[in-house]
Amino acid sequence: MTAIALPYRAALRLRPATVVSVLVVAVLVVALIAPGLLTTRDPNAIDLQSTLLSPSWSHWFGTDDAGRDLYTRVVYGTRESFGIGLGATALAMVIAIVLGFVAGLARGFVDTVLSRILDVAFAFPVLLLALLLIAIRGPSLGTVIVAVGIGSAPGYARMVRGQVLHVRQAGYIQASHALGHTRWAVIRQHLFPNAMRPLVAMMTLGIGQSIVWASGLAFLGLGVAPPSPEWGALLDAGRAAITTSPWLEILPGLVIVVATLALTSLGRTLQHRLEGAAR
Amino acid sequence: MTVPTAAASAAGRVATEPQAALLSVGNLRVAFGGREVVKGISFDAYPGRCLAIVGESGSGKSVTARTLVGLTGAGSHVAADRIELDGLDLATRSERSWRAIRGRDIGFVLQDALVSLDQLRRVGDEVAEPLRVHHRGTRASRRSRAIELLEAVGVPEPSVKARQRPYELSGGLRQRALIASAIALDPRVLIADEPTTALDVTVQAQVLDLLAESKSRGTAIIMISHDLSVVARLADEVAVMREGEIVEHGPVDEVLYRPVHEYTKALLDAIPSEHTRGTRLVRGTSAPRRTRRPIDADRPLLSARHLSKVYRGPDRVDRTVVDDVSFELFAGETLGIVGESGSGKTTTAGIALALIPPTAGEVDLDGSAWTSLTPGRRRPIRKRIGVVYQDPLSSFDPRWTVGRILVDALAKGKRPPSSRAEARDRVVRLLEQVGLTAQHLEDAPLRLSGGQRQRVAIARALAPEPEVLVCDEPVSALDVSIQAQVLDLLTDLQDELGVSYLFISHDLGVIHHMSDRILVMKDGRVVESGDADAVFRNPQHPYTQRLLTALPRLARA
Structure with a gap:
């Protein structure tokens, strides 16, 4: 019956993986806000004298078929890739919070109907939905954001609904009702903030996920089109020269992997911490 | 199997001739990450006898039990001069050889059968x-x-x-x-860690009989418990643990009826029962209760008439959880509701609080409609009735500090504070009233101990200055000494403020200690009600009689 409680601080110890993730995300944030700090070149400067150069001191990631510096393009592409990731995740969250709260609070018939719709939407492949939207609206940054956002919303919505159902069982919700707070006050003061807690971490995970999806779409030529330096678009552009200049695929691909890993690792750490604090 | 009678269990307790110890532990020390939780304890277990290790949470008793089966856990450091099973050294066993012993020579019964x-x-x-x-x-x-x-x-x-x-x-x-x-x-040795703690009284009695039978067949039992009265029913020998040490150790009659150590005495005094009514439970403050405010038997604050609650299960079968329950709670009175799990007592409390709508019947608050009002009309008079729940942790928003929790409750009260300074002053006064200080204002409830949390819960319930407080198992999650403090606090507050309690508990000792009148509930019905002393001394209903016979208790000298 005597559980040995871990000291509170022990949970806050930084693991090396967390430190690396934070550093990677910090570099990405710099690239996002001030790409000029990380490179002095122009991402769109064409130099036909030096096309398809392999990586070297002067061109860290090599150059592409138009002689543009690949490293510079990756740095400038952060803004577009992250923009899509943030935008799509934010859109997904807004949809998820609205649907999840309506379903979780209404219960009964409304909940059943909404949950079934969400189940169907969840089973519907994101890629297919994206293709459909792009077929209608044509490929553009906005369309990719909307497509990925709507595609990932049902998963989050189900989670929000679960959170709402979980939190509304909590003793403090009943205690607050017993003090004479109105239903709305209880939702605003206790239910909403507590149900939202795990979503912060989920968002971090979601951004990484959205970046991967958007890159996939771009690689298929359905996302942001070249000459945009969006990471997926870089992959698409480099495809033609893959046998002669493989770095055009490998290096941007690695950047996507490292960025997603860092975001995911950070998201997991946040998740564990928040869960620890909630106990 | 025939259920052993009380005589059989008494027979099993007859002191057998001292023979060789089956399990012998000498100077056992267990540490977790440099913090020693068991600090050099020694004891022996003999065939056909039961050694009870008693203590409160954090005393190291469960760690001791787990060590005896080689399951101390990760990050632990175990040292002992001697852990011997029938002459066989266990102290230096590898995990592999433990597995050969566990189950075969040493059996282990855990508290919570659902997770085990x-x-x-x-x-x-x-x-x-x-x-x-x-x-x-x-x-x-x-x-x-x-x-x-x-x-x-x-x-x-x-x-x-x-x-x-x-x-x-x-x-x-x-x-x-x-x-x-x-x-x-x-197995020749059976280690039982709180084997009856999660069980109702009548089931607890059956499990204890079962262990007694096993003992009479020659098994050596080591029972870990926080409950001295359970121990009285089975043990031959008692070791009282506190903060990793055994403070008192001896035959059961000596330790329970002629305790020597101050801590044992305090533990025994802290147990509420029919003998403790009108006295304080915390030792050293054994002064009688202050003059109690008179009960106004002409003014029913709560009056419940023919309450019933029917739930429809997922199988579309209706279940009557509360069935035709009526009662009155008078001003200044404590009405106890006692019953085993599933008796409908918590649902009854929920209906009285107007948080659960009854299927039929109604509750009036101080002579006017209460549960029959619309939620909007009810809200302005909510401040007249407060609630204290069993689990003091889940009843606080984990993001809020103690100060914020109490200010929120004050704002919903009869006299909302008009300024921040006034709110702060009154919150500090509330904290002092429940035995805490202003230094807890900025604490998250998560960081407080169980007893402190329940004090905050009481302070929150009192903040709106209610006339009725519904206490739903308010001390069931607490250690006996903390329970004593909280019960003392509740009686003091009643004397001071004249507040009425609707007091719900499964613990007959607690109910008898606290209540003026009681309702005994079973399967949603009130099977017996009346003056607490009268019901306990002369129970009329067979169920009440059964409950009282099953209740392990200490005969007071």
């Missing part, structure tokens, strides 16, 4: 698990042995139950299945 049994496996397979692990018999013979074992521990229809999953069984049956599994290989 694998939910996905049939009860029979779980019971036969030790046989399988130690390669005894064939699959078919193990299956029939499991049924025999279930029958031996008094499980009705053992062949049916063996095919069910643990969650399909009641708590009492699960605990018996766990004991059946522990005695499957007829």
Whole structure:
């Protein structure tokens, strides 16, 4: 019956993986806000004298078929890739919070109907939905954001609904009702903030996920089109020269992997911490 | 199996001639990450006798129990001069050789049978698990042995139950299945860690009888418990643990009835019962209660008429949880509702608080409509009735500090504070009233101890200055000494403020200590009601009689 409680601080110890993730995300944030700090070149400067150069001191990631510096393009592409990731995740969250709260609070018939719709939407492949939207609206940054956002919303919505159902069982919700707070006050003061807690971490995970999806779409030529330096678009552009200049695929691909890993690792750490604090 | 009578269990307690110790522990020390939780304790267990290790949370008693089966846990450091089982050294065992001993020579019964049994496996397979692990018999013979074992521990229809999953069984049956599994290989030593803590009184009595029977067959039992009255029923010898040390150790009659150590005395005094009514439970403050405010028997603050609550289950079958319950709670009075789990007492409390709408019947608050009002009309008078829940942790928003929780409650009260300074002053006064100080203002409830949290819960309930406080198992999650402090606090507050309590508990001792009148509930109905002393001394209903016989208690000298 005597559980040995871990000291509170022990949970806050930084693991090396967390430190690396934070550093990677910090570099990405710099690239996002001030790409000029990380490179002095122009991402769109064409130099036909030096096309398809392999990586070297002067061109860290090599150059592409138009002689543009690949490293510079990756740095400038952060803004577009992250923009899509943030935008799509934010859109997904807004949809998820609205649907999840309506379903979780209404219960009964409304909940059943909404949950079934969400189940169907969840089973519907994101890629297919994206293709459909792009077929209608044509490929553009906005369309990719909307497509990925709507595609990932049902998963989050189900989670929000679960959170709402979980939190509304909590003793403090009943205690607050017993003090004479109105239903709305209880939702605003206790239910909403507590149900939202795990979503912060989920968002971090979601951004990484959205970046991967958007890159996939771009690689298929359905996302942001070249000459945009969006990471997926870089992959698409480099495809033609893959046998002669493989770095055009490998290096941007690695950047996507490292960025997603860092975001995911950070998201997991946040998740564990928040869960620890909630106990 | 015939259920052993009280005489049989008494016979098992007759002191046997001292023989060689079966399990002998000398100077046992256990540390977790440099923090020593067991600080050099020694004890012996003899065949056919029960040693009880008693203590409160954090005393190191459960760690001791786990160490005896080699399951101290990760990050632990165990040192001992001697851990011997019948002359065999256990102190230096590897995990592998432990496995040969666990189950065969030493059986282990844990507190919570629901988490200790694998939910996905049939009860029979779980019971036969030790046989399988130690390669005894064939699959078919193990299956029939499991049924025999279930029958031996008094499980009705053992062949049916063996095919069910643990969650399909009641708590009492699960605990018996766990004991059946522990005695499957007829171990010579049985270690039972809080074997009856999660159980109702009547089921608890059956489990204790079962352990007594095992003892009379020659098993050495080491029972870990926080409950001295449970110990009185089974143990021959008691060791009282506190902060990793044994402070008192001796034959059960000595320790429980002629305790020497101050801590043992304080623990015994802290147990509420019929003898403690009108006195304080915390030792050293044994002054009688202050003059109590008179009960106004002409003014029913709560009056409940013919309440019933029917829930429709997922199988579309209606279940009547509360069935035609009526009562009155007078100004300044404590009305106790006692019953076992599933008796409908918590639902009754929820209806009285107007948080659960009754299917039929109504409750009036101070002579005016209460549960029949619309939520909007009810809200302005909510401040007149407050609530304290069992689990003081889940009843606080984890993001809020103690100060914010109390300010929020004050704002909903009869006299909302008009300024921040006033709010702060009154919150500090509330904290002092419940025995805390201003230094707790900025604490998150998460960081407080169980007793402190329950004090904050009481302060929150009192903040709106209610006339009625519904206390739903307010001390059930607390250690006995903390429970004593909280019960003392509640009686003091009643004397000071004249507040009425609707006091709900499964613990008959607590109910008798606190209540003026009581209702005994079973299966949603009130089976008996009346003056607390009268009901306890002369119970009329067979169920109440059964409850009181099953209640382990200490005979006071």
